[in-house]
Structure formats: C-alpha cells, structure tokens
Amino acid sequence: xxxxxxxxxxxxxxxxxxxxxxxxxxxxxxxxxxxxxxxxxxxxxxxxxxxxxxxxxxxxxxxxxxxxxxxxxxxxxxxxxxxxxxxxxxxxxxxxxxxxxxxxxxxxxxxxxxxxxxxxxxxxxxxxxxxxxxxxxxxxxxxxxxxxxxxxxxxxxxxxxxxxxxxxxxxxxxxxxxxxxxxxxxxxxxxxxxxxxxxxxxxxxxxxxxxxxxxxxxxxxxxxxxxxxxxxxxxxxxxxxxxxxxxxxxxxxxxxxxxxxxxxxxxxxxxxxxxxxxxxxxxxxxxxxxxxxxxxxxxxxxxxxxxxxxxxxxxx
Numbered sequence: 001x002x003x004x005x006x007x008x009x010x011x012x013x014x015x016x017x018x019x020x021x022x023x024x025x026x027x028x029x030x031x032x033x034x035x036x037x038x039x040x041x042x043x044x045x046x047x048x049x050x051x052x053x054x055x056x057x058x059x060x061x062x063x064x065x066x067x068x069x070x071x072x073x074x075x076x077x078x079x080x081x082x083x084x085x086x087x088x089x090x091x092x093x094x095x096x097x098x099x100x101x102x103x104x105x106x107x108x109x110x111x112x113x114x115x116x117x118x119x120x121x122x123x124x125x126x127x128x129x130x131x132x133x134x135x136x137x138x139x140x141x142x143x144x145x146x147x148x149x150x151x152x153x154x155x156x157x158x159x160x161x162x163x164x165x166x167x168x169x170x171x172x173x174x175x176x177x178x179x180x181x182x183x184x185x186x187x188x189x190x191x192x193x194x195x196x197x198x199x200x201x202x203x204x205x206x207x208x209x210x211x212x213x214x215x216x217x218x219x220x221x222x223x224x225x226x227x228x229x230x231x232x233x234x235x236x237x238x239x240x241x242x243x244x245x246x247x248x249x250x251x252x253x254x255x256x257x258x259x260x261x262x263x264x265x266x267x268x269x270x271x272x273x274x275x276x277x278x279x280x281x282x283x284x285x286x287x288x289x290x291x292x293x294x295x296x297x298x299x300x301x302x303x304x305x306x307x308x309x310x311x312x313x314x315x316x
Contacts, residue, residue, distance in 0.1 A: 005029070005171070006029055006030055006031065006067070007025075007030045007031070007083045007084055007168060008030070008031045008032075008033065008081050008082050008083055008084075009025045009030050009031070009032050009033070009082060009083070009084045009085075009086060009168075010032075010033045010034075010035070010078040010079050010082035010084070010085045010086070010107075010110075011025075011032060011033070011034045011035070011078075011086050011088060012035055012036070012075070012078065012079070012085060012086070012087050012088060012089060012099065012103070013036055013041075013087060013088030013089040013090075013115075014034050014035070014036035014038075014041040014042055014044070014045040014048075014071070014088075015036075015041060015088060016048075016141060016142065017088045017115050017139065017141055017142075017143065018034065018036070018045075018086075018088035018115075019034070019045050019048040019049050019052065020048075020052055020139075020141065020142040020143045020144045020145075021086050021088060021115070021139070021143055021144070022034050022045070022049050022052075022069055023048075023049045023052030023053045023055075023056060023069075023144045024052075024056070024143055024144040024172050024173070024174075025067070025086075025168075025172055026049070026053065026067045026068070026069045027053060027056045027057075027060075027067075027144070027172070028067070028171055028172035028173065029067045030067045030168075030172075031067050031068045032067060032068065032069045032070070033070050033071075033072050033077065033078040033079075033081075033082065034049070034069065034070070034071045034072065034078065035071070035072045035073075035074070035075055035077070035078035035079075037075075042071050042073075045071050046069075046071060049069055052142070052144045052145075055144065055145065056144055059145070075102060075103070075106070076106050079103050079106040079107045079110070080106050080107060081107075082107050082110050083110055083111065084110060084111045084113065084164075084165070084168065085103055085107060085110050085111065085112045085113065086113050086115060086137065087099060087100075087103075087112065087113065087114045087115060087116075088115045091116060091117070091118050091119070093119055093123065093124070096114065096116070096119070096124055097124065097128075100112060100124070100125065100128050100134075101128070104128060104129045104130065108129065108130060109130065109133065110133065111133050111134070111135070111161055111164060111165055112125070112128075112133065112134045112135075113134075113135055113136065113137035113165055114134075114135075114136045114137070114138075115136075115137065115138060115139060116136055116138065117138055117185075117186070117188075117189055119136075120136075120152075120154070120182045120184065121134065121135055121136045121152055121153065121154035121157065121182055122154040122155060122156075122182060124136070124154075125154055125156075131154065131156050131157075132156050132157060132158040132161060133157075133158065133161050134154065134157060134161070135151060135152060135153050135154065135157045135161055135162060135165060136150075136151070136152035136153075136182075136186070137149055137150075137151055137152075137165055137169065138150050138152065138186055138188065139174075140188060143174075147173050147174050147175055148174060148175045148176075148177065148188075149169055149174050149175075149176060149177070150176070150177035150178075150179060150186050150187050150188055151165055151166060151169075151176060151177070151178055151179065152179045152182050152186050153179065153181070153182065154182060155181075155182075162178065166178065195217075198260070199213045218305075219305075223298050223301055223302065224294075224298070226301060227294050227297040227298045227301060228294045228297065231274060231277075231278060232278065232281075232282070233294070234246070235275075235278040235282060235287070236282070236287055236290055236291045236294055239284070239287065240284065241275055241278060241279060241282075241284050241287065242271065242274055242275045242278050243271055243272060243275040246266070246271050
C-alpha cells in the first residue's frame with residue numbers, strides 16, 4: 001500500500017459531504033481532486049471547500065498543512081492518479097454501482113470508499129474488480145468538523161485496505177470506529193435511530209413535547225456522552241465499575257426495561273464482558289480520579305455552552 005503521509009485522494013460528488021471530506025483531507029496535507037457530474041456543484045465546490053478550510057484553520061490554529069485541492073472537469077482526471085477514492089454521490093444503489101464500474105478501469109488498484117449511510121458494502125461492491133480494496137467509510141455531516149468515522153468491511157474487504165484507510169483518517173484527525181462485520185445502519189445510525197425511536201414514542205404517547213427531548217439531550221445526556229461516552233460514564237458511576245453500577249440499579253431498572261422491551265437482553269454475561277473491557281482502560285482503583293476528570297470536562301462543556309448562549313447571533 002502507498003505511503004499515507006501524502007496521498008492523492010479523489011472525491012467523487014461535490015455536495016455537502018464531498019466538499020467537507022475534501023477540506024478535511026486537504027487540511028491534512030493530501031492532494032485532493034474533486035469531481036461531480038453536475039456542473040453547478042463543481043462551480044459551487046471551491047467556495048464550500050475554502051469555507052471549511054477556514055473553519056479548520058480556526059479550529060486548530062494553523063493552516064500550514066493544507067494540501068492542494070483541484071476541481072476536475074472529468075471523472076478520469078480525478079480518478080486516474082488517486083490512491084483513495086471517496087465516493088459521495090446520492091443514495092442510489094444503482095448509481096453508485098455504475099460509478100464504481102466506471103472508476104475501476106481508471107484506478108485498478110485504488111481504495112474505493114463509500115460515504116453511504118444506507119447500503120451494505122457487500123451489496124455496493126458485489127462483483128466489482130479488486131473488491132478487496134473496497135469498503136464503507138461513513139462520516140457524520142460535516143466530517144471536517146465532526147471527527148469520527150466508521151469503517152465497515154464487506155466479507156471480501158482485505159485487512160490492509162482497512163488498515164490503510166484507518167491510518168489516513170486518523171492522520172486527518174478522525175477517531176475511527178472499526179466494525180468487525182457489516183450490519184444495517186452501522187454503529188452511528190443504529191445508536192441514533194435507537195434514541196430517536198424512543199424519542200418518537202415519548203412524543204407520540206404524550207409523555208413530553210419535542211423540545212423536552214432536545215433539552216434532555218443538550219443539557220443532560222449529551223453533556224455526559226460528549227465528556228466521556230456511554231459505557232465509560234456508567235463505569236465511573238459506582239465503586240465496582242460498570243458491573244457495580246448495574247448491580248446497584250438493577251431493581252430500579254427492571255420496570256423500565258420491562259416497559260422498553262429491549263430487543264437484546266441485558267444479560268449478566270454481557271455486562272461482565274463489557275466490564276472486563278472497561279477495566280482494561282480504567283481499572284477500578286482509577287475510577288475516583290477518572291470521575292473527577294470527567295466532571296472537569298463537563299464543567300468545561302457547560303462553560304462553553306453558557307458562552308454560546310450568551311453570544312448574539314451572527315449577522316448575515
């Protein structure tokens with residue numbers, strides 16, 4: 001595989017996701033070639049990319065790593081020298097597959113990564129030449145500001161494809177979620193839809209209004225999740241780690257779980273497995289210290305939110 005320190009990366013699709021990816025990769029020092037079959041999208045792309053680059057420079061306090069970005073007139077110009085092709089066209093399975101059939105002769109050895117949030121990579125790349133160099137690299141919009149992406153392999157995706165794409169994304173500042181196998185919705189959307197589904201239920205049954213759901217996330221759960229995560233937070237909530245936390249609240253949780261009817265049971269074995277994984281990162285003797293650090297992060301997030309709420313809205 002080629003050196004990840006500076007790659008030629010083709011972005012196919014110059015919409016919101018594509019131009020955001022382009023800025024992220026360019027800011028990391030890569031040569032980026034952008035193409036869209038829609039001429040209007042190509043004309044709008046440079047301004048969007050420059051805006052995103054400025055946001056990255058403000059975020060990190062420098063801009064000296066910025067690589068080259070070029071919008072190309074043809075698909076071949078973008079793809080022919082690319083080591084990695086990030087596909088960002090509309091969510092249409094047939095259109096994506098047709099594009100891959102065009103791309104593969106132009107770039108036989110390139111990694112092809114789809115930004116799809118809908119289709120499994122086994123369906124996207126079925127029958128494609130050199131399919132072992134294909135996978136899904138799914139971000140959250142906008143990827144230049146939300147630093148997480150998930151790599152989803154098809155059964156035929158080669159390990160070195162995953163490793164190379166992971167190194168490139170990490171080099172661009174992303175945290176990378178590695179899925180062991182493909183699953184509908186991947187990780188990010190499954191979590192999002194699970195929470196959204198219960199939120200819909202609470203509103204539909206008249207328990208609360210939509211604004212209450214957003215308050216609960218923004219000023220409650222979101223602060224904890226943003227500061228340390230879901231399992232890690234539960235791990236810090238009791239002396240015995242996550243297992244102690246669930247043991248302490250088991251009786252109180254039972255009526256809630258019976259009402260929610262989760263599709264996957266919270267077995268003792270599963271909780272023990274999660275606890276073992278959490279203790280590898282935070283042994284029980286470090287829980288008090290980690291709890292103090294979590295609280296400091298929550299306080300910092302609160303201060304930022306207070307500042308943002310006090311600031312007047314930006315002008316047009």
